[in-house]
Amino acid sequence: MRVMNRYLLIVFLILLLVACGSNESATPAGDADLQTIRLPMGFIADPQYAPFYVAAEKGYFAEAGLEIEFDYSFETDGIALVGAGELPFAVVSGEQVLLARAQGLPVVYVMEWFQQFPIAVVSKANAGIDDPADLTGRTVGLPGFFGASYVGYIGLLSANDISPDDVIAEDIGFTQVESLLSDQVEAVVGYANNEPVQLAGRGEDVQVIYVADSIDLVANGIITNEDTLAQNPDLVAGFVDALLRGLVDTLADPEEAYAISKQYVEGLDDSRYPVLEASLPLWEADPLGVTDPDTWQQTEAVLREMGLLDAPLDNLEAAYTNEFVE
Amino acid sequence: MMSFLNRQPAALTTAISFLLLILGWHLLTVLGDYDRFILPGPADVWAQFQVVVADGRLLRHTLITFSEIVPGLLIGVLIAAPLGYLLANSPLANRLISPYLIASQAIPIIAIAPLLTIWIQSTYWSRVLVAVLVVFFPILVNVIAGLRSVPDELYEVMVSLRASRGQIFRKLEFPAALPVLLAGLKVGATLAVIGTLVGEFVQPKSEGLGFLLVTARYQFKTDLVFVVLLTLAALALSLYGLVALAERRLLRWQANGK
Numbered sequence: 062m063r064v065m066n067r068y069l070l071i072v073f074l075i076l077l078l079v080a081c082g083s084n085e086s087a088t089p090a091g092d093a094d095l096q097t098i099r100l101p102m103g104f105i106a107d108p109q110y111a112p113f114y115v116a117a118e119k120g121y122f123a124e125a126g127l128e129i130e131f132d133y134s135f136e137t138d139g140i141a142l143v144g145a146g147e148l149p150f151a152v153v154s155g156e157q158v159l160l161a162r163a164q165g166l167p168v169v170y171v172m173e174w175f176q177q178f179p180i181a182v183v184s185k186a187n188a189g190i191d192d193p194a195d196l197t198g199r200t201v202g203l204p205g206f207f208g209a210s211y212v213g214y215i216g217l218l219s220a221n222d223i224s225p226d227d228v229i230a231e232d233i234g235f236t237q238v239e240s241l242l243s244d245q246v247e248a249v250v251g252y253a254n255n256e257p258v259q260l261a262g263r264g265e266d267v268q269v270i271y272v273a274d275s276i277d278l279v280a281n282g283i284i285t286n287e288d289t290l291a292q293n294p295d296l297v298a299g300f301v302d303a304l305l306r307g308l309v310d311t312l313a314d315p316e317e318a319y320a321i322s323k324q325y326v327e328g329l330d331d332s333r334y335p336v337l338e339a340s341l342p343l344w345e346a347d348p349l350g351v352t353d354p355d356t357w358q359q360t361e362a363v364l365r366e367m368g369l370l371d372a373p374l375d376n377l378e379a380a381y382t383n384e385f386v387e
Numbered sequence: 388m389m390s391f392l393n394r395q396p397a398a399l400t401t402a403i404s405f406l407l408l409i410l411g412w413h414l415l416t417v418l419g420d421y422d423r424f425i426l427p428g429p430a431d432v433w434a435q436f437q438v439v440v441a442d443g444r445l446l447r448h449t450l451i452t453f454s455e456i457v458p459g460l461l462i463g464v465l466i467a468a469p470l471g472y473l474l475a476n477s478p479l480a481n482r483l484i485s486p487y488l489i490a491s492q493a494i495p496i497i498a499i500a501p502l503l504t505i506w507i508q509s510t511y512w513s514r515v516l517v518a519v520l521v522v523f524f525p526i527l528v529n530v531i532a533g534l535r536s537v538p539d540e541l542y543e544v545m546v547s548l549r550a551s552r553g554q555i556f557r558k559l560e561f562p563a564a565l566p567v568l569l570a571g572l573k574v575g576a577t578l579a580v581i582g583t584l585v586g587e588f589v590q591p592k593s594e595g596l597g598f599l600l601v602t603a604r605y606q607f608k609t610d611l612v613f614v615v616l617l618t619l620a621a622l623a624l625s626l627y628g629l630v631a632l633a634e635r636r637l638l639r640w641q642a643n644g645k
Contacts, residue, residue, distance in 0.1 A: 206593045
């Protein structure tokens with residue numbers, strides 16, 4: 062009998078736990094009409110995503126009938142999930158769209174969020190690396206010979222007719238700040254809105270060479286898949302419109318956007334405001350969200366030069382559309 | 388069917404199971420009609436394998452990973468075995484050190500690996516160290532278990548024969564612990580592959596199978612991901628086989644005694 066009681070108690074406790082769990086997920090009552098969309102962001106929660114947070118907080122997504130669940134998993138997972146039709150949208154960088162399409166993933170870029178390719182070469186101000194030509198013969202640290210930073214680096218060299226053989230590229234992992242400060246390398250490749258800000262925060266005078274000043278490559282934006290485009294264009298239109306409104310508001314009032322971000326980024330204090338500030342010029346454009354066909358051709362050319370694409374895509378124009386931003 | 392298979396030579400049954408696996412995989416891709424980036428078929432993977440073999444990439448990256456696995460395994464054994472001996476023989480050392488060793492196993496290697504890359508400037512050694520850490524514990528546990536399995540009566544016999552400490556070690560403890568140590572080494576050999584890969588994942592740099600895997604994922608070449616995974620499996624199997632071979636030689640006395 063006692064054993065039976067204990068058994069019942071355990072069952073009861075389990076039921077209680079389950080009830081608590083399900084209760085929690087059911088709390089946003091009244092949002093039942095909203096379609097929940099999991100959105101792979103490509104990076105950890107960060108004030109760089111302020112336009113998304115603003116659009117969510119001000120109800121722009123809700124007005125489009127959407128509730129966004131931010132998913133901070135790796136970029137490649139997002140593309141694969143969208144390509145496989147599991148999710149409708151993801152935030153990814155442009156070169157990834159071309160690499161994915163080359164492997165048959167039916168992803169389409171529908172909104173350019175970063176108008177400027179955010180990669181930059183950063184050096185100490187007194188190193189004498191003031192423009193791309195100064196990189197010749199210098200040691201440059203890269204987080205690795207892959208990813209957006211490598212694409213940006215090769216694009217920069219190529220646009221300035223510098224052979225990669227004339228620069229000593231070193232693999233330093235994601236230790237750009239430490240490697241530059243300790244003079245292990247003379248310059249590092251990183252994100253224009255991150256490493257320079259971090260270095261400046263440590264009191265170091267830095268010189269920044271922006272890749273975007275030399276070559277226009279497709280940067281981060283929103284992708285969907287061909288099925289969603291064909292069967293549910295309203296969903297795409299609603300999502301893009303909401304995000305564009307969030308972007309407009311962020312550019313107009315970054316301080317408000319940062320305050321909103323604090324609700325979405327756990328433990329965010331004011332120290333990362335400069336990151337948002339440095340991001341704003343990378344986003345600005347008129348009109349917002351439009352992607353330029355030339356940029357896609359240049360991105361494809363750089364990927365081919367790097368050997369990441371074996372051949373030109375069959376139909377480069379199918380990789381993007383401005384239908385929802387014009 | 389089973390009795391038929393039982394009567395065949397081992398090589399044949401292995402080949403049959405391998406072919407069945409490939410066939411099942413092929414059927415899955417055909418029946419499921421999966422896109423190649425989701426689940427490539429055996430033919431896609433074979434084609435990709437030929438590409439990376441022909442351009443030399445697979446061999447280059449495999450050799451680099453191999454050159455990290457082997458020192459990782461050896462250093463792991465060289466640290467774990469003497470420490471295991473100490474812990475098995477000294478209750479004081481056991482009380483002083485064991486709690487920390489056990490607690491350390493609760494820390495996932497994936498959480499420490501990034502720190503190691505910061506602490507150790509050398510990419511190579513930071514990757515080797517991850518392998519060492521993964522290999523260390525199973526070897527240690529097996530050494531202790533092996534030594535503790537020696538019956539007290541045998542110790543008493545050795546003592547009554549006035550055997551020295553060195554003689555007890557050489558004639559009793561070492562042979563007695565060897566089977567369990569070798570079993571630990573077999574586990575360690577496969578773990579060393581995983582450890583090295585974790586190290587390469589955290590510090591992809593531009594070489595090693597971990598780098599090739601990261602690049603393949605970046606390029607959405609799932610067939611290349613499979614090639615790397617199968618290569619890693621082959622590496623682990625070879626190392627396991629080597630230890631098993633050594634085991635058969637070293638423990639021949641045991642088989643003869645039966």
